[in-house]
Every structure is written in C-alpha cells, then in structure tokens.
Amino acid sequence: MTYKLDKSMEIFARAAKVIPQGIYGHLTPVITVPGSYPYFVEKAKGSHLWDVDGNEYIDYMCAYGPMILGYANDKVDEAFMKQAKKGTCVTIASPLMVELAERLVEINDCADWAIFAKNGADTTSMAVLLARAYTRRKKIVLADGGYHGTQPWCTSNMVGVTPEDRKNVIFIPWGDLGAFRRVVEENKNDIAGVMFTPYHHPTFADQVLPEPGFWNGMREVCNKNDIVLIIDDVRAGWRLDLKGSAHYFGFKPDLACYCKAIANGYSISALVGTEKMKIAASKIFATGSYWFNSPEMAAALACIDEMEKIDVPSVVRERGLSLTNGLKELADSNGLKVTISGPPAIPFMTFSNEDNFMRSQLFCAECAKRGVFFNPHHNWFISAAHTEEDIKKTLDVADKAFKEVKKQFGD
Ligand SMILES: Cc1ncc(COP(=O)(O)O)c(C=O)c1O
Known part of the structure; x- marks a missing residue:
C-alpha cells in the first residue's frame, strides 16, 4: 500500500487560507518534515493515532507529553x-x-x-x-x-x-x-x-x-x-x-x-x-x-x-529502555552512529556525525510512512499504553528506516 496524505494536504490548503501558518505553534509542519507527516487526526486510542487519510501510527510524541496512560483512557x-x-x-x-x-x-x-x-x-x-x-x-x-x-x-x-x-x-x-x-x-x-x-x-x-x-x-x-x-x-x-x-x-x-x-x-x-x-x-x-x-x-x-x-514511572522507563536499547543495536548493526539522550521514558535520538538533522529527518519520515510517529527535532515520550508489541513493530520499522539512511548518507 502506498502512503497517502491527500486529505491532510487538502485540509491544510484550506487551513492556510483562514489560519495564520495553517497550523501554528508546536504542531506546525515545520517542526516535523514538511510533506512527510500527517497534519490532521481522525482519532486516537491507546498508543496509536489514525490520521484523516486512514493511516495508523504508533505515536511516540504522546501529544507532546500530556498523553501518559494512552489516548481516550x-x-x-x-x-x-x-x-x-x-x-x-x-x-x-x-x-x-x-x-x-x-x-x-x-x-x-x-x-x-x-x-x-x-x-x-x-x-x-x-x-x-x-x-x-x-x-x-x-x-x-x-x-x-x-x-x-x-x-x-x-x-x-x-x-x-x-x-x-x-x-x-x-x-x-x-x-x-x-x-x-x-x-x-x-x-x-x-x-x-x-x-x-x-x-x-x-x-x-x-x-x-x-x-x-x-x-x-x-x-x-x-x-x-x-x-x-x-x-x-x-x-x-x-x-x-x-x-x-x-x-x-x-x-x-x-x-x-x-x-x-x-x-x-x-x-x-x-x-x-x-x-x-x-x-x-x-x-x-x-x-x-x-x-x-x-x-x-x-x-x-x-x-x-x-x-x-500501575506505577507509571517504572512502566514507561522499562518500555523506554526496550525502545532505546533496540534502536542503539539496530543503528550499530546498520553501521550508523546515534546518540540517545535523556531519560528512557522521555528519550531522543540524533545521528552522532551530523548537526543539520538531515539523517534524523529522513529516518523519522521513513518511520512515519511505515506507521511510527517520531519527531526528528523534539524529544519523544513513552506512555503506559505503549506495549512490548508496539516496541517490536517500531524496531522492525526503524531497521528499514536506518537502511534508507545508510543508503542515502553512507554512515
Ligand atoms: C518545560 C516546559 N515548560 C513549559 C511549557 C509550556 O507549557 P504550555 O505549552 O502548556 O503553556 C512547556 C511546553 O511544552 C514545556 O515543555
């Protein structure tokens, strides 16, 4: 299935006519990768969100932090x-x-x-x-x-x-x-x-x-x-x-x-x-x-x-460690150097040998089109609704995204 964002783009064109910037503040397309991310949500439940084009994502932004127990708890x-x-x-x-x-x-x-x-x-x-x-x-x-x-x-x-x-x-x-x-x-x-x-x-x-x-x-x-x-x-x-x-x-x-x-x-x-x-x-x-x-x-x-x-801090720490340890191993096996920073529950990943975020943007855009929502420029959030199954799927997607980075940038 090809990744389509037609409805998001259509609504964004309407938005640009009546709302300064179309979408402003921290949800502006500028902070993700313009053209590669959905702009409008249809619904969200647990650790997942669905955009207006029907694409489903495991969401590691958690509404930029507020979602901690899962959407629509x-x-x-x-x-x-x-x-x-x-x-x-x-x-x-x-x-x-x-x-x-x-x-x-x-x-x-x-x-x-x-x-x-x-x-x-x-x-x-x-x-x-x-x-x-x-x-x-x-x-x-x-x-x-x-x-x-x-x-x-x-x-x-x-x-x-x-x-x-x-x-x-x-x-x-x-x-x-x-x-x-x-x-x-x-x-x-x-x-x-x-x-x-x-x-x-x-x-x-x-x-x-x-x-x-x-x-x-x-x-x-x-x-x-x-x-x-x-x-x-x-x-x-x-x-x-x-x-x-x-x-x-x-x-x-x-x-x-x-x-x-x-x-x-x-x-x-x-x-x-x-x-x-x-x-x-x-x-x-x-x-x-x-x-x-x-x-x-x-x-x-x-x-x-x-x-x-449910002792949220322990749960999100554990899930965060599964994610970040997995990402480190995958980056390594793909011959790429990444820096994972911050606490495991609120992690962030950058590529160690760049300061222009181009590898991060490609990595995150490749993840988005395969159903995993990371932001290349802003730290991520883990919620208690993220399951080990989510993390496993995420790492499968991340492996493919790392391979794209390797293909385009070499290291
Ligand atoms: C550390 C920190 N302080 C303050 C704020 C401002 O919060 P609000 O956007 O709810 O006004 C934010 C928002 O992201 C934040 O991350």
Whole structure:
C-alpha cells in the first residue's frame, strides 16, 4: 500500500487560507518534515493515532507529553464526563479543587499548597511573579535554550518581544553551577528566582542530564542568597517520579510547575510550592476564565490514581529502555552512529556525525510512512499504553528506516 496524505494536504490548503501558518505553534509542519507527516487526526486510542487519510501510527510524541496512560483512557474520560454533566465552568469553585490540592500535597515532595490553571505557561509565569513577590527582587535566571512557554519574558521567538520584556531576565547555560554562582555574585541581592527544567530538554539538540552534585549545589546557592528555586516540571513531570522530578534527582525546590501529563490530556496545570511561599502565593493575582473548571480536576484525580496504581514511572522507563536499547543495536548493526539522550521514558535520538538533522529527518519520515510517529527535532515520550508489541513493530520499522539512511548518507 502506498502512503497517502491527500486529505491532510487538502485540509491544510484550506487551513492556510483562514489560519495564520495553517497550523501554528508546536504542531506546525515545520517542526516535523514538511510533506512527510500527517497534519490532521481522525482519532486516537491507546498508543496509536489514525490520521484523516486512514493511516495508523504508533505515536511516540504522546501529544507532546500530556498523553501518559494512552489516548481516550476509559477511567480518566469517564471521570471527566461524569463531572462535565454536573457543569463545566461555574460561578463558584468545586470541592474537587480542594481534593486535588490535597492529593498533590500528599504525593508531591515540595507541595504544601497548589494553585490550578490551564497551561504550563500559566504556572511558569505565576512562579516568576511569586518569586518576585516573595523576595521583592526583580531578576530571574533562566537557561539558554530552555522552554517555559510563549510569554515575552521567556519565549524563544523574539518577534514582538521588546528588550524591556527581557530586562530582568538573565540567561546562563543549563547545568552550569559555576555560571550560576557568577551571576549571583554579579547581581548581589537582585535575583528573585532561578527557573530550570529538572534536566535539559531543548528542541533541536540532545538532552542533558544533571551532573552529580549539580542540584544540591543549586539548592545551596539559592539557600545562601535567598533565591527562589523553581523547577519547571511541565514536560518531565509524572514520567520520572510521581513525587516530582526534583525528588528523582534528589533535591527540593521552592516551587514546581506541572501541566502536561497531570490529567492525561485534559487542560489543567498546577503550580505547587513549599510552606514558606504560601503567603506570597496568596498575594499574586492568579486567575483565568476556565481555571476553576471541575471536569479537568476530576480527570486529574483519576489520572493520578491510575498512575499510582500501575506505577507509571517504572512502566514507561522499562518500555523506554526496550525502545532505546533496540534502536542503539539496530543503528550499530546498520553501521550508523546515534546518540540517545535523556531519560528512557522521555528519550531522543540524533545521528552522532551530523548537526543539520538531515539523517534524523529522513529516518523519522521513513518511520512515519511505515506507521511510527517520531519527531526528528523534539524529544519523544513513552506512555503506559505503549506495549512490548508496539516496541517490536517500531524496531522492525526503524531497521528499514536506518537502511534508507545508510543508503542515502553512507554512515
Ligand atoms: C518545560 C516546559 N515548560 C513549559 C511549557 C509550556 O507549557 P504550555 O505549552 O502548556 O503553556 C512547556 C511546553 O511544552 C514545556 O515543555
């Protein structure tokens, strides 16, 4: 059967007339391989998605992280729908908000309280306000190439951003404790907070895990200088450790931001923090039209229950190891050198002897047309719905894709 994307392309042509870029943001065709990937989905279930042309894919992007238990998970969907029948966006708050906050306080290492919102960027932006409110200082330290959302204070796209928006933001390389010590010294009593992801997961680059001692060193410098240590766990949260990725790496932040996998795809995010941050947290203006919707809270509670029950971090780690070990062996047997980076549950693969991603693009496009969805430029995600059978099929496809790379590039 030949691989066809006719309907995707047809709808995309319509989209381009009425939507800037046709499809914008992280779903833009530019971030995969234009022309080689489906653009529109028909349905998704478990670890698979079907595009509008009827092609089926084992999906290793998991909606860029939110899907952790499998698409259309019965337990989470039922919880959402049951609550939705009682009202979605209502004039007063639901007790489910309290139940969910209690659950996060019980489960997460650094949570003594929680505030809920919709997107990851809501929580990272609140964390910045909160660090400033707590310290009465202005400056925030971020990592080069880190991603915390589309807001002017942090976006990687500078179109429409003014120098004033960035006046109080200092960028340093992720994982460079020496650089952090230097900026703290150079900006004595002026740094409100530092926001890092628990490990570095930039787009268009290998992922970087922390060096031993890095996080304890950061904690020490923050303690000594009254700087708020903020962990952006929006992407990695729930896949490494249900107690939080900071717990996984052995330290305790003051604030942590959650979103993606918290409700298996329903739109809810959470900012959590330690007791000392609670009074400042009650002073910032935190709200949004849909932030109090209770069906998403019901979905999050059901998702957390299920993640605990099946011990999601162990499952996704094991499946991730099967995938990444298999890919390494296949690359080797095809005479190709690859770099697998990041934790097994959130892996990424690049070809070691290139920096232009052309081999990655060919490899991923060849996988897509054979029913396996990887992104050549962005890390992948494993879910608890990926089966050993999925991994086996994926490796069969990957072998064929590696052979195409070998044929076109030689090594
Ligand atoms: C680490 C990290 N922080 C923040 C965000 C922003 O989340 P959202 O897109 O939900 O605003 C993302 C989204 O990909 C992310 O990966």
